Amino acid sequence: MLKKSFLTGVIALAFSAGLAAAEPAKVLIPANPGGGWDGAGRETMAAFNKSGVFTDGVSFTNKGGAAGTIGLAEFVRTAEGDDNALLVTGVIMVGGVISNKTPVSLDNTTPLARMTNEYNAIAVPADSPIKTPQDFLAALKADPGALSVGGGSAGGVDHVLLALLAKQAGAPVDKINFVSFSGGEILASLGGGKIKAAISGASEFRDFAKSGRIRLIAVTGPTRVEGLDVPTLKESGIPIEIGNWRGFVGAPGMSEAGRKTWLDRFEKLHASDVWKEALKAHGWEDAYLAGDEFKAFIKAEESNWTTALKDVGILK
Amino acid sequence: MMDILQQLLAGFAIALQPINLFWALVGCLLGTAIGVLPGIGPALTIALLLPVTAQVAPESAFIMFAGILYGALYGGSTTSILLNMPGESGSVMTAIEGNRMARNGRGAAALATSAIGSFVAGTLGTLALTFLAPTIAELAFIFGPEDYFALMILSFTSVAVVMGTSRVRGFTALFFGLALGTIGIDTQTGQSRMTFGTLELLDGISFTVVLVSLFAVGETLYVASRQTRAAGVVYPLKGGAWMTREDWKRSWKPWLRGALIGFPIGSLPAGGTEIPTFLSYTVERRLSEKPEEFGNGAIEGVAGPEAANNAAAAGILVPLLTLGLPSTATAAVLLAAFQNYGLQPGPLLFATNPGLLWGLIASLFVGNVILLILNLPLVGMWVRLLLIPRPYIYGGIVIFALVGVWGLSTSWMDLLLMCGIGLIGYVARVYDFPIAPALIGLILGPQAEIQLRRALAVSQGDWSVLVGTPIAATLLAIAVLVIFLPFLVARFRGAMQESKA
Amino acid sequence: MSSLDQRKAARPWWLGVAVFAMGALWLYGAAGIASTTNYIGLGPAAMVQVAGGGLAILGILLVIQALRGETFAAQEEEGADAAAPPSRSAFLLALAGVAMPLLTMKMLGFPITAMLAFTLVTHAFGSRRTLLDLAIGALIGTFSWYGFELLGIELGPFIPLLR
Numbered sequence: 001m002l003k004k005s006f007l008t009g010v011i012a013l014a015f016s017a018g019l020a021a022a023e024p025a026k027v028l029i030p031a032n033p034g035g036g037w038d039g040a041g042r043e044t045m046a047a048f049n050k051s052g053v054f055t056d057g058v059s060f061t062n063k064g065g066a067a068g069t070i071g072l073a074e075f076v077r078t079a080e081g082d083d084n085a086l087l088v089t090g091v092i093m094v095g096g097v098i099s100n101k102t103p104v105s106l107d108n109t110t111p112l113a114r115m116t117n118e119y120n121a122i123a124v125p126a127d128s129p130i131k132t133p134q135d136f137l138a139a140l141k142a143d144p145g146a147l148s149v150g151g152g153s154a155g156g157v158d159h160v161l162l163a164l165l166a167k168q169a170g171a172p173v174d175k176i177n178f179v180s181f182s183g184g185e186i187l188a189s190l191g192g193g194k195i196k197a198a199i200s201g202a203s204e205f206r207d208f209a210k211s212g213r214i215r216l217i218a219v220t221g222p223t224r225v226e227g228l229d230v231p232t233l234k235e236s237g238i239p240i241e242i243g244n245w246r247g248f249v250g251a252p253g254m255s256e257a258g259r260k261t262w263l264d265r266f267e268k269l270h271a272s273d274v275w276k277e278a279l280k281a282h283g284w285e286d287a288y289l290a291g292d293e294f295k296a297f298i299k300a301e302e303s304n305w306t307t308a309l310k311d312v313g314i315l316k
Numbered sequence: 317m318m319d320i321l322q323q324l325l326a327g328f329a330i331a332l333q334p335i336n337l338f339w340a341l342v343g344c345l346l347g348t349a350i351g352v353l354p355g356i357g358p359a360l361t362i363a364l365l366l367p368v369t370a371q372v373a374p375e376s377a378f379i380m381f382a383g384i385l386y387g388a389l390y391g392g393s394t395t396s397i398l399l400n401m402p403g404e405s406g407s408v409m410t411a412i413e414g415n416r417m418a419r420n421g422r423g424a425a426a427l428a429t430s431a432i433g434s435f436v437a438g439t440l441g442t443l444a445l446t447f448l449a450p451t452i453a454e455l456a457f458i459f460g461p462e463d464y465f466a467l468m469i470l471s472f473t474s475v476a477v478v479m480g481t482s483r484v485r486g487f488t489a490l491f492f493g494l495a496l497g498t499i500g501i502d503t504q505t506g507q508s509r510m511t512f513g514t515l516e517l518l519d520g521i522s523f524t525v526v527l528v529s530l531f532a533v534g535e536t537l538y539v540a541s542r543q544t545r546a547a548g549v550v551y552p553l554k555g556g557a558w559m560t561r562e563d564w565k566r567s568w569k570p571w572l573r574g575a576l577i578g579f580p581i582g583s584l585p586a587g588g589t590e591i592p593t594f595l596s597y598t599v600e601r602r603l604s605e606k607p608e609e610f611g612n613g614a615i616e617g618v619a620g621p622e623a624a625n626n627a628a629a630a631g632i633l634v635p636l637l638t639l640g641l642p643s644t645a646t647a648a649v650l651l652a653a654f655q656n657y658g659l660q661p662g663p664l665l666f667a668t669n670p671g672l673l674w675g676l677i678a679s680l681f682v683g684n685v686i687l688l689i690l691n692l693p694l695v696g697m698w699v700r701l702l703l704i705p706r707p708y709i710y711g712g713i714v715i716f717a718l719v720g721v722w723g724l725s726t727s728w729m730d731l732l733l734m735c736g737i738g739l740i741g742y743v744a745r746v747y748d749f750p751i752a753p754a755l756i757g758l759i760l761g762p763q764a765e766i767q768l769r770r771a772l773a774v775s776q777g778d779w780s781v782l783v784g785t786p787i788a789a790t791l792l793a794i795a796v797l798v799i800f801l802p803f804l805v806a807r808f809r810g811a812m813q814e815s816k817a
Numbered sequence: 818m819s820s821l822d823q824r825k826a827a828r829p830w831w832l833g834v835a836v837f838a839m840g841a842l843w844l845y846g847a848a849g850i851a852s853t854t855n856y857i858g859l860g861p862a863a864m865v866q867v868a869g870g871g872l873a874i875l876g877i878l879l880v881i882q883a884l885r886g887e888t889f890a891a892q893e894e895e896g897a898d899a900a901a902p903p904s905r906s907a908f909l910l911a912l913a914g915v916a917m918p919l920l921t922m923k924m925l926g927f928p929i930t931a932m933l934a935f936t937l938v939t940h941a942f943g944s945r946r947t948l949l950d951l952a953i954g955a956l957i958g959t960f961s962w963y964g965f966e967l968l969g970i971e972l973g974p975f976i977p978l979l980r
Binding site for chain 2: 829832836839840843846847850851859860861862864865867868869871872875876878879882887889903904905907908910911912914915916918919922923927930931934935936938939940941942943944950953954957958961965971972973
């Protein structure tokens with residue numbers, strides 16, 4: 001009897017302590033397990049814990065589909081006013097909201113911080129006559145149809161980059177020959193010379209380029225990618241900067257105190273060594289941009305993408 | 317050659333360390349378990365285990381992953397055979413003959429030929445990986461979109477042999493699969509197709525949902541409505557629990573042919589594991605001395621596709637390890653795992669980290685042995701699982717189906733689809749429509765369309781590109797032969813008999 | 818089964834109509850897809866048209882076959898007697914088990930849904946031990962839920978209403 005009541009006491013104590021101490025974060029990942037957003041979400045939260053910035057625990061929910069817009073809609077519907085609810089977001093979602101014409105957008109959320117970016121690279125087969133970004137533009141202008149360019153899905157970052165390049169070259173954007181690939185097939189097609197050029201994440205190309213089958217001619221970030229002797233587009237006189245950024249937003253109607261708390265946490269995380277290691281381990285570029293600046297950045301991205309998606313004919 | 321052998325021996329020294337054997341065993345068990353569950357594949361499992369293994373040495377982690385990769389294939393065939401519920405797309409063809417065998421009381425023989433065939437083909441595939449990888453990897457650069465398209469057209473010929481009793485019904489199933497495959501965003505243009513304005517359909521209907529609904533749900537509804545109330549043993553064990561001498565005689569050639577088909581196709585970046593199983597089934601049915609047994613539980617129809625499936629799994633490691641090129645979701649996750657350890661697969665890895673690489677290759681051999689040892693004694697136990705009273709078997713199937721469908725993306729739409737497509741699966745059984753062509757259409761349709769349109773985009777709309785390479789022309793010619801040869805032979809025979817008479 | 822039932826079952830002309838309707842739906846849907854062919858020569862609508870056209874033709878063929886009296890015999894399944902009169906109540910119970918998650922999954926969560934679905938299906942197969950079945954269903958459901966939780970996949974909240 002005594003033993004039993006003692007046990008109940010312990011359990012009750014543990015239970016109440018658990019309730020009092022932890023306000024765990026509820027992170028919604030707008031993609032199925034295993035993808036880029038999933039990795040970004042889980043790794044960032046792990047870094048929070050490891051660096052000691054936020055150790056109250058975390059629960060993840062995966063809600064994939066339609067370029068993250070299904071997760072976004074779910075988040076806006078269910079998390080209203082919850083200061084501990086976070087949504088992983090990124091440029092793909094901005095594009096998805098526009099091309100799927102969803103009723104909710106990132107404007108309905110509380111932007112917190114952009115954390116990472118993965119810049120793109122343009123590659124050609126090793127024996128291609130195209131050697132510089134300017135050669136690429138010239139080829140695009142001369143005969144856009146003859147320059148088959150591989151990339152990810154239509155309407156994604158790769159496609160939009162090609163459209164921007166065509167505009168820059170003065171070639172008709174509706175005549176570009178973009179060929180969509182998924183997975184590693186693009187590397188084999190490029191290495192085998194089936195397509196004339198390809199656009200993908202710089203990290204996907206980087207190590208394959210060492211095999212000598214393909215050559216990188218440009219990266220799309222503001223600075224060169226560490227360990228890659230490849231010029232940026234800007235260096236080559238092409239004013240284009242584009243990348244696959246990812247970040248976090250809070251719930252609609254997040255309290256000002258809650259927003260401050262999370263902005264503070266993200267700032268501390270960004271300054272920590274744990275985060276620097278995580279960036280390096282995953283080949284992410286640091287793209288920290290928080291609060292109102294991040295909000296303004298999202299606005300700018302939305303208008304850029306609307307124009308770009310109209311140009312490539314995805315948005316009518 | 318000697319060099320490779322020496323390296324391989326060094327690899328075995330790593331793989332056979334007790335701690336690594338332990339991880340191999342864990343991987344094999346875990347892989348078998350998830351293989352049984354529809355929708356939960358090796359890619360997802362490895363992805364979720366990535367953070368956990370940060371504390372483990374890379375050798376041990378990859379040895380465990382190899383176990384998961386192979387184990388999932390063994391597990392997937394078990395449910396195919398016993399419950400007519402394939403755990404993954406590579407086991408769809410196994411279900412056709414395997415489940416018939418189980419119904420005839422030959423479930424143990426089907427499981428055994430599948431386990432041994434998997435072992436033989438997995439070992440042959442790993443041998444080929446060991447000695448031929450750099451050469452085979454070159455295929456990746458030779459195959460263009462038109463060649464893949466031709467390969468898929470050839471795979472479509474496998475529909476002809478699983479047609480069932482009526483051509484019209486077989487083609488209806490095929491076109492049903494093709495139609496489902498068009499739902500979602502078209503990757504080449506970004507246009508949404510047949511989504512009726514619902515966001516949930518933009519990514520298309522997931523293959524797992526269709527697989528689970530047509531097989532597990534349709535079967536449950538059908539058996540429930542037509543069960544005989546008489547109690548009794550579910551699957552009587554006739555003719556012993558083991559393979560007979562004749563079974564061995566009929567199995568060994570399909571094993572070898574399956575491995576021969578599976579490995580090279582698996583090593584192609586767009587090859588996958590499904591196409592080899594389709595082709596292997598077609599080949600076995602065409603070559604069989606007892607074609608009349610196909611559809612009623614021919615052991616060749618289990619032995620061949622299972623072997624092809626496992627050899628293809630070894631094949632997908634070829635472009636990954638030699639070129640650093642991931643060809644399937646599983647390979648992509650393995651690539652991420654390598655990168656987590658700061659390693660980059662590719663030619664350099666053989667030079668910079670031979671211990672890890674050869675340890676991994678050796679562990680593939682070890683994993684196959686472990687799985688064979690695990691699975692053969694389990695055959696008896698698995699078969700006995702079927703002695704569970706029928707209400708509980710089907711109740712359990714429905715929970716498994718729910719896990720697969722709901723676990724995928726916790727989407728209410730998927731539950732609705734499960735219900736609707738499950739009803740279609742029921743109707744198909746009532747009116748004798750074959751199921752396999754629908755899945756073949758769903759798997760191959762979108763792939764064939766993408767490759768066709770890629771080929772045409774690169775050629776700027778010139779259709780002659782489709783027969784423009786020797787590979788494409790040859791594969792298409794074989795496809796035509798496979799379809800029309802039986803008619804010609806039959807006609808020729810008929811003419812012979814007439815002239816005799 | 819009366820001979821009238823048998824003829825009705827053997828001549829599912831409505832099945833052909835349904836297949837035709839699906840084909841027509843796909844053809845209609847294809848018409849609404851903007852054709853951005855570019856260099857491809859084949860637009861996004863082409864495959865939809867092929868699938869829809871195929872289904873429409875096959876639907877007509879099925880109707881013709883049914884009217885001509887071709888038999889559509891049920892498949893023989895283990896433990897399923899094709900000649901036995903289909904049990905409507907068992908079928909409806911099993912269907913209820915499959916449809917149950919549509920109502921309960923979002924509110925009551927995976928374990929309870931699994932319990933209910935399991936019990937309905939076991940009863941469709943003739944089990945009458947309701948309490949035992951509920952217990953087994955709850956056990957398997959909870960076990961699966963925790964297994965996936967360990968793997969890092971959440972099958973939704975344990976009981977959403979309580980959260």
